[in-house]
Amino acid sequence: MLPVKIATLDEIKPNKAKIVKVDDDNEAIILNVEDRFYAFQRYCMHHAFPLEFSAKAKMLTCPLHGSKFNIETGKSIGPLIANDLKTYNVKIEDNEVYLVIEDSV
Numbered sequence: 001m002l003p004v005k006i007a008t009l010d011e012i013k014p015n016k017a018k019i020v021k022v023d024d025d026n027e028a029i030i031l032n033v034e035d036r037f038y039a040f041q042r043y044c045m046h047h048a049f050p051l052e053f054s055a056k057a058k059m060l061t062c063p064l065h066g067s068k069f070n071i072e073t074g075k076s077i078g079p080l081i082a083n084d085l086k087t088y089n090v091k092i093e094d095n096e097v098y099l100v101i102e103d104s105v
Contacts, residue, residue, distance in 0.1 A: 003098035003099070006030065006098065007030070007097045009097060013032060015055035016055070017032070022101060026042070027043070028099060029041075029042050033055065033058060037092065038087075040088070041086040046080075046082055049062050
């Protein structure tokens, strides 16, 4: 696994999100929910539509079809049943935020 620096803590304010590049083809959405960090694939798997974060509702939503995802697990919670989101581990070290990328095989 390879940790990749994506931001400093100051760049991802509480209850906000940041979009980052994972590699040449993929992006992730990083969430700061009450100083806990979560990271998921950026786009809904149904039609590759960008997901939106609601801090108040504590969920990710696909605005195209209304699919909702749990921000702690990435699991689909309806109303449409969608595939679960790819999740990434987030590591915080010395005021820096790292996304842990699994090595390709």
